[in-house]
Amino acid sequence: MSLSREQIAMRVAQELKDGYYVNLGIGIPTLVANYVPKNIEVMLQSENGLLGMGPYPTREQLDPDMINAGKETVTAISGASIFSSAESFAMIRGGHVDLTVLGAFEVDQNGNIASYMIPGKLVKGMGGAMDLVAGAQNIVVTMTHADKHGKSKLLANCSLPLTGVDCINKIVTDLAVLDIKNGAFHLLERAPGVSVNEIVSRTEGKLVISDNVPEMKFV
């Protein structure tokens, strides 16, 4: 059975390591913060200028001057720092953020990503997504494996305008965990109860499958 949004977030959270600085995009990536393993510490970076983002505020803590990159009211944890947008993207562009998790419309077998623009629909802008995919050491893309019509989002070549080229090497979908290398998707894990055949049928790009593809494990 395909994973829920929460389960995708839980699987992504297994990619976190102790001491990581992490930028979480809007949507499923935001949920990852709820599943940080108990035995590690990570610090969340929000690209509007906050390192050490905490949970949503109580009514008493609520402050219009404390928001995250999704424009939600938030808090800061002990050890947080606050800085300008130029400093924030110096961190991101300079490769100091250990892991970025973000959503996408499409990813292709060459590590290209399309996530900000569907021609014909209103263009709202890329925000910080282009900087994040160009700058992060490590990127995990979260998305559904196929759209609601069953059309694959893991393609040979992205059809939409790109957010970045040759920058994605890990994807967690509702069906599978995959690496991208040498011009192909490599199937690493499948969602519990999902067959390799189903993943094959939902993947348009070149897919490399080893003899034994384990099911994802959730603790």
Add this chain to the structure above:
Amino acid sequence: MSLSREQIAMRVAQELKDGYYVNLGIGIPTLVANYVPKNIEVMLQSENGLLGMGPYPTREQLDPDMINAGKETVTAISGASIFSSAESFAMIRGGHVDLTVLGAFEVDQNGNIASYMIPGKLVKGMGGAMDLVAGAQNIVVTMTHADKHGKSKLLANCSLPLTGVDCINKIVTDLAVLDIKNGAFHLLERAPGVSVNEIVSRTEGKLVISDNVPEMKFV
């Protein structure tokens, strides 16, 4: 009679305007701070990262962590700010400093300046001089009109390696105040008791002289 170092500094101080942010180089330029007209306020920038430099400290104020760009111990005035070298040169390169006063070995009629290197002698480095001449809105060069052998320092073409090109438009020497424009020095004022002829004889570059060249005035 030619001006003393103090008199050169006094004349340069007349170029200051109320509200000016000013960077003063080492040597005669440093003395300018002693002659700021009583009815105006200026703020001194020191390129190691201090805006609002104050006088030398008393023994009680002395602090090894408070120095100026000449590595001298200094103080900060009320309203001072302290910042990184990158921020300091953002101010300088970005044209936010209103006036820079610095010394030179040579200046030529095209506004080129040579001030950091004499081939054959040890090269100690340009420090911030190249940034200052490239970035300041307004530059006053102070120097003796000729060297001790009587050789002019106001040339048709600088002979030494340049610190900057086409950037100097005002010079205060021990003999005269001059502008540089349209490929020539323009004599504006002469030191008290110094004849136009003496200035002509000590100026190698093209010199434009109006009918009446007033003596400098000191209040």
Add this chain to the structure above:
Amino acid sequence: MAGFNKVVTSYADALSGLKDGMTVISGGFGLCGIPEGLIARIKEMGTTSLTFVSNNCGVDDFGLGILLKEKQIRKMISSYVGENAEFERQYLSGELEVELTPQGTLAEKIRAGGAGIPAFYTATGYGTPVAEGKEVKQFNKRNYILEESITGDFSLVRAWKADKTGNLVYRDTAMNFNPMAATAGRITVVEVEEIVETGSLKPTEIHTPGIYVDRIIRSSFEKRIERLTLADNN
């Protein structure tokens, strides 16, 4: 002797010299840290054909949205411009020109403008629509595009505290684009919550040195929240 007292007491003085067709850089991220009173005053002035450089464009009835509504903005240079129905209408009808710029590139373009750097290379946007028409160069076998800096005729900044000489301190994430905006305006106008005695801000705790600031006006702020999110138990 005015010296370094940059405080003005009217919005007319604060925005004196702002004219049709000028480029204005504004701090703010969403509705957080925006110069509310200066924007409202531009609405009153009726200045038109403005180019605004701002990460976002407000909402329909707040922030830069109120200038859009009055058709005072000709062009927006922004990274994200959702949340605004009037924006959408003007953009689709061709009344409004939009130059979408990645957020980090936008921040760096404004910083570079203030710092006298006319252009810099970045990997951000290489191979995407953002790279169209831009020079590409390789460094260490990676491709980068050349991005030019931005300066403004005016910069509008919102800060928390200022002293009279223009030294500024920002409050929490209301800082965002404001420090860069402060450096890149030919005339930089700052709207603050509080004017403090000169000398009361510690020199190493000043976010924006006064050298960048031309005019300061004290104001109070609505500080509208765009997305109110609270802890579960609230």
Add this chain to the structure above:
Amino acid sequence: MAGFNKVVTSYADALSGLKDGMTVISGGFGLCGIPEGLIARIKEMGTTSLTFVSNNCGVDDFGLGILLKEKQIRKMISSYVGENAEFERQYLSGELEVELTPQGTLAEKIRAGGAGIPAFYTATGYGTPVAEGKEVKQFNKRNYILEESITGDFSLVRAWKADKTGNLVYRDTAMNFNPMAATAGRITVVEVEEIVETGSLKPTEIHTPGIYVDRIIRSSFEKRIERLTLADNN
């Protein structure tokens, strides 16, 4: 679980991994704000063929001068290298390579290195020996030269206070090149006067966010004064 505790208690740990031939960026201006103990430790380690990126090179018996004396430095990238007789001797004899870089360009090259910007244009040095071999480009009819960024295998930083997560505050003009150095090292080591409780530094008053810092060591400092100047009546 180490989490974000970056404090080390020995210089051996602080400089673990430093090897012959590496590039090291060091904060400091003259003798002000230099990482005294880290430099002394490199002397003890005997690491050689180092390239040092530092505005100055100390004096004969203090600062980077002590590494020069031991011939541990192969190359200096600096803006000003006077005040040092041994430096002069090695430079004139060809033992020491020197790359003179304008001070503002040096600061910006290190900042760019930390910020993922491989190169930028500046007017500084155009038409001078500094411009030799560099690309020239016009923007708004003015000539600029292309300068490439600098990164280091190690950065050595001196700060005043750090919390355990590496958030740093500098003291007065001992700040100088330290904030840029902190961003541009593959491994950034910070020597501090005081380690404070995490949470005791106000988030908006932190000069260097901890994300740039890998190791912190507490030390005490001689803080030698290079040019003692006192008010006239002293």
